[in-house]
Amino acid sequence: MKPSILCILHLPPPIHGAAVIGQYLHDSKSFNDTFDCHFINLTTADSLQDIGKGSFRKLWTYAKLLFNIAKSTKRYRPKLVYITPNTKGIGFYKDFIVIQLVKLSRRKIIVHFHNKGVEERQGKAFDNFLYKRFFNGIKVILLAKSLFQDIKKYVPMEDVYICPNGIASPLDEVNISQHHTNTPKLLFLSNLLIAKGVFTLLDALKKLKDCNCHFTCNLIGGETTEINSEKINQEILSRGLNHNVFYKGSKYGKDKEEEFAAANIFVFPTHSDCFPLVLLEAMQHKLPCISTIEGGIPNIIDDGKTGFVVLKKDPDVLANKIKYLLDHPEERRIMGENGYKKYEQQFTLSHFENNIIRCLTKELFNN
Structure with missing residues (x-):
């Protein structure tokens, strides 16, 4: 008989890293063949623009979520509850209540973090009070060992599992012949957030243009409350980059694959991240990657071998x-x-599935 697991995780929409991984697990044959899985969607936002906003609809959705969790823990009596919570802010406060509700059922809990921010907030008395209760009696899955620094005040290393993310192969074979063009093409792909470093990239590209470097750069990603299409185009124009840099909006499926296939260099100068899936996608498409010394990124990019990692918010070094x-x-x-070789060896979807199954199986039988 398969052990029962209740999975409380993010599912799209909206599309972001945690939701993509949540969908992988929901659809994974090997995961569902190993465990008797029951899934609850932790998401209350309908879109990227909706994240962080309060509304009566979201409050009602959250109330239904808590009721569903209470009902499911009683109905299924899972051997393990797997949760992908937020680490700070309103999202953490919401998920703190979820954790406490599950603890009332005396179920074994393991949390899988797809973001970080505990260390940033632990100095605040109220957050510190909550973190102590949040982490008490639970186990943690991190995406990279370097991320342990974020939670080490509350969790000993022996209560931590390491499970790097992985991604699925493209549906179609990638045509890389377009990588060789006269004018090199840069690619940035992320939701339009200041923390993803898009303005740092624009500052670096202005320096390159001033040095008479030849390049084009496509910016791909969904609009947010911070940066919409009008704002990003204004920023491009104000730097005199309107003949070099082009915002193309969101791209999915084949359209996104074509953007990767047409690029020569992937640039992602994020200021705040954990383990960006987009870097794995770029490696999958045989692109050298430039990103920052942030979160688990140094575990993804081998500096000087598969690309470069640079200091955050430093357009000079990035340029x-x-x-x-x-x-x-x-x-x-x-x-x-x-x-590409590193992606094949460490970051395929099958590697991730095997790793997450190993972590949960070990915890299930860990007394």
């Missing part, structure tokens, strides 16, 4: 690394090949 790859096409090809 220098981009220029190096613009000037060295053979080096970027080699880095792209190295990145």
Whole structure:
């Protein structure tokens, strides 16, 4: 008989890293063949613009969520409850109540963090009070060992599992012949948030343009309350980059694959991240990656081998690394090949499925 697991996780919409991984688990044959799974969607937002906003509809959705959790823990009596909570802010306060509700049922709990921020907030008396109760008696899955720093005040390392994310292969074979073009093409792909470093990228690209570097850059991603299409186009124009940088909106499926296939370099100068799936996608498409020393990113990019990691919010260093790859096409090809090999060895969906099954199985039989 398969052990019963109640999975309280994010499912799209909206589309973001935690929701993508949640959908993978929901649809995974190996995961569902191993466990008797019951799924509850932790998401209360309908869109990216809806995240962080309060409304009567969201309050009602949250009330129904709590009722569903209470009913499911009683009905299914799961051996383990797997939850993907937020680490800070309103999202954490909401998920804190979820955790306390599950604790009342005396079920074993394991949380899987797809974001970070505990260390940032632990100095606040109220948050520290909640964190102590939140982490008491539960186990934690992190995406990289380097992320332990974020929670080490509350959780010993022996209560932590490490499980890097993985992604599915594209539905169609990727045509990489377009990588070799006269004018190198840069690609940035993320929801339009200041914390994803899109303005830092624009500042770096202005420096490159002022040095007469030849390039184009496509910005791909959904509009948010912080940055809409009008705002991003204004920022592009104000830097004189309107002939080099183009905002293309959201892209999914084949359209997104074509953007990766047409690019030569992937740039993601995020200020706040955990383990960005988009870097795995770029490696999957044999692109050298430039990102930041942030979260688990140094565990994804091997600096100088599969790309570069740079300091956050430093357009000068970012511009220098981009220029190096613009000037060295053979080096970027080699880095792209190295990145693809690392993706194949560590970050495929099957690797992730095997790792998460291993973590949950070990916890199920850990007395």
